[in-house]
Amino acid sequence: MTKPERHRRVRDGGVPLPLLLPAAIGVVFLVLPLLGLVLRAPWSELGARLAAPEVGQALRLSLVSATLATVASLVLGVPIAWVLARSRIRGRSVLRALVTVPLVLPPVVGGVALFLVLGRRGVVGQWLFETTGFTIPFTTLAVVLAETFVAMPFLVISVEGALRAADARFEDAAATLGADRWTTFRRVTLPLVAPGIAAGAVLCWARALGEFGATITFAGNFPGTTQTMPLAVYLALQSDPEAAIVLSLILLVVSLATLLLLRDRWLGRAGAAA
Amino acid sequence: MSLAASITVRRGGVTIDLDLDVADGEVLAVLGPNGAGKSTLLRVLAGLLSPDAGRVRVDGVDWDDAAAGVHLLAHERALGMVFQDNLLCPHLSAVDNVAFGLRTRGMRRAEARDRAVGWLARVGLDELGDRRPGQLSGGQAQRTALARALAPEPPLLLLDEPLSALDARTRLTVRAELRRHLAEFPGSTVLVTHDPVDAMALADRVMVVEDGRVVQAGTPVEVARRPRTDYVARLVGLSLLPGTGEGTTVRLDGGGAVAVAEPALGPVFVAVRPESVALYLARPEGSPRNVWPATLTGATPHGATVRCELDGEVPLVADVTATAFAELGLAPGSAVWATVKASEVAVYTR
Numbered sequence: 001m002t003k004p005e006r007h008r009r010v011r012d013g014g015v016p017l018p019l020l021l022p023a024a025i026g027v028v029f030l031v032l033p034l035l036g037l038v039l040r041a042p043w044s045e046l047g048a049r050l051a052a053p054e055v056g057q058a059l060r061l062s063l064v065s066a067t068l069a070t071v072a073s074l075v076l077g078v079p080i081a082w083v084l085a086r087s088r089i090r091g092r093s094v095l096r097a098l099v100t101v102p103l104v105l106p107p108v109v110g111g112v113a114l115f116l117v118l119g120r121r122g123v124v125g126q127w128l129f130e131t132t133g134f135t136i137p138f139t140t141l142a143v144v145l146a147e148t149f150v151a152m153p154f155l156v157i158s159v160e161g162a163l164r165a166a167d168a169r170f171e172d173a174a175a176t177l178g179a180d181r182w183t184t185f186r187r188v189t190l191p192l193v194a195p196g197i198a199a200g201a202v203l204c205w206a207r208a209l210g211e212f213g214a215t216i217t218f219a220g221n222f223p224g225t226t227q228t229m230p231l232a233v234y235l236a237l238q239s240d241p242e243a244a245i246v247l248s249l250i251l252l253v254v255s256l257a258t259l260l261l262l263r264d265r266w267l268g269r270a271g272a273a274a
Numbered sequence: 275m276s277l278a279a280s281i282t283v284r285r286g287g288v289t290i291d292l293d294l295d296v297a298d299g300e301v302l303a304v305l306g307p308n309g310a311g312k313s314t315l316l317r318v319l320a321g322l323l324s325p326d327a328g329r330v331r332v333d334g335v336d337w338d339d340a341a342a343g344v345h346l347l348a349h350e351r352a353l354g355m356v357f358q359d360n361l362l363c364p365h366l367s368a369v370d371n372v373a374f375g376l377r378t379r380g381m382r383r384a385e386a387r388d389r390a391v392g393w394l395a396r397v398g399l400d401e402l403g404d405r406r407p408g409q410l411s412g413g414q415a416q417r418t419a420l421a422r423a424l425a426p427e428p429p430l431l432l433l434d435e436p437l438s439a440l441d442a443r444t445r446l447t448v449r450a451e452l453r454r455h456l457a458e459f460p461g462s463t464v465l466v467t468h469d470p471v472d473a474m475a476l477a478d479r480v481m482v483v484e485d486g487r488v489v490q491a492g493t494p495v496e497v498a499r500r501p502r503t504d505y506v507a508r509l510v511g512l513s514l515l516p517g518t519g520e521g522t523t524v525r526l527d528g529g530g531a532v533a534v535a536e537p538a539l540g541p542v543f544v545a546v547r548p549e550s551v552a553l554y555l556a557r558p559e560g561s562p563r564n565v566w567p568a569t570l571t572g573a574t575p576h577g578a579t580v581r582c583e584l585d586g587e588v589p590l591v592a593d594v595t596a597t598a599f600a601e602l603g604l605a606p607g608s609a610v611w612a613t614v615k616a617s618e619v620a621v622y623t624r
Binding site for chain 2: 167169170172180181184187194
């Protein structure tokens with residue numbers, strides 16, 4: 001039997017000028033600002049600035065709230081993804097559209113919406129305040145909620161894609177072995193899509209870490225309770241630009257670390273295969 | 275009767291309408307081309323698909339009764355199923371895969387593991403229990419899948435093209451092993467396949483399905499010898515030759531011998547597919563081990579091929595292309611040489 005010869009593309013390295021020029025300009029445009037950040041950083045006093053209590057406070061709050069938002073997104077988002085990918089309930093396309101709205105919604109609008117529902121005068125917030133005396137806005141909980149609202153769709157989309165790519169016949173096989181749908185989900189589906197869930201979680205976490213608009217609208221900007229790194233950067237820029245640069249550098253490092261975590265999935269060979 | 279099913283499923287333009295009864299210890303092969311509705315039948319029996327009408331009863335219990343609205347879900351049915359591409363969980367070791375069906379049915383972990391190890395030993399994989407499916411060969415994975423299906427000792431075993439993903443050589447050994455396990459299996463077995471050799475070698479009864487309907491049913495020998503439709507003739511036009519295995523040679527009861535790739539001992543059937551028989555006017559060059567002089571006794575065109583009936587020491591049926599038939603100038607009464615590669619001869623115990 002003869003196999004069809006695989007077509008080999010000749011790589012002569014030549015890029016047509018009409019493509020090369022905009023591509024080069026685009027790359028410079030994307031890289032230059034980051035380079036500027038590194039060049040303008042006050043390297044000599046970096047250590048002292050990093051040691052400043054406000055920096056540590058904002059960084060800690062950012063990491064904790066982004067992690068909590070990711071956990072919340074996992075707990076709620078993975079089931080949503082399963083429903084979208086596997087169930088046969090009606091109106092799934094509408095559900096998918098609704099769930100992904102926060103993806104395209106300006107975050108500030110999300111913050112306003114959260115405020116209208118969960119604020120002291122809000123539909124849910126008023127009831128909560130009257131029964132427990134607790135109000136959500138301007139607390140760390142509000143930060144977590146705002147970040148979850150904005151970041152969860154990234155996880156849902158990512159996990160739904162992984163579920164669709166996973167062979168559902170493994171689940172059929174599990175069913176013929178006596179596994180009900182919940183057991184099948186735990187013991188077969190979840191391990192199969194674990195890499196997709198991990199990638200979605202990293203993406204979700206990165207989005208939550210950078211959240212600004214919904215957070216400042218719904219949670220405010222109080223150092224120690226709601227002032228996350230992006231908020232601190234914005235505030236610092238108005239009073240102490242060098243501090244803003246230092247804070248930005250930290251976020252840049254965290255972002256690059258995230259990219260490294262995802263490297264194998266999206267930039268390496270695995271990405272090419274997927 | 276252990277399994278009694280009478281089902282109707284409408285899928286797209288095809289209506290699948292099948293009745294089957296399989297006794298305890300019996301193996302029924304459902305043979306047919308792709309799209310005939312074989313896999314749909316298995317999915318209904320497994321509870322992965324609801325029939326539009328009809329019922330499925332196993333050991334006197336209704337698993338499906340469309341009229342009464344009864345439909346047991348797949349996981350509520352006591353059955354084992356082997357899939358074409360094994361579908362072992364890639365993240366579980368071979369032992370854990372085999373133990374899976376025992377654990378879901380409430381067996382404690384240690385006991386399930388012990389049983390699973392025992393089942394792996396029964397399929398000859400004692401040493402490989404800790405391997406992941408990715409580290410097993412195709413044949414080993416399929417044997418693990420068989421152990422996984424059999425471990426819970428279900429009353430019904432469903433085999434969906436269990437050998438078709440294996441290469442030719444592995445298929446021979448796994449087929450022989452499967453035959454041994456099916457002989458020991460006390461429940462009913464339904465085997466779905468498009469390979470007549472699997473059906474002939476493994477089944478007590480064969481049901482040929484075309485376009486969702488049974489076109490012929492009977493014992494393998496009956497179906498192979500007396501195909502009732504053109505389609506069945508093309509599908510199962512095997513030359514089935516009884517003989518006695520003596521290693522890589524089988525002495526035929528009717529005289530002559532056939533060289534085979536897989537050693538066989540004792541009473542066996544040799545099965546030769548018509549398309550693996552080549553015809554020549556002169557004794558072919560080189561030294562193929564299976565060369566017989568024969569006389570063409572009949573020729574029937576089937577589309578682009580001509581089915582040639584050959585008489586001689588070894589009676590065979592050969593399919594040659596219409597072009598080759600014309601080029602060789604064949605006509606009834608022509609003297610020809612027939613050759614078959616040893617690797618294309620299937621052998622199974624009688």
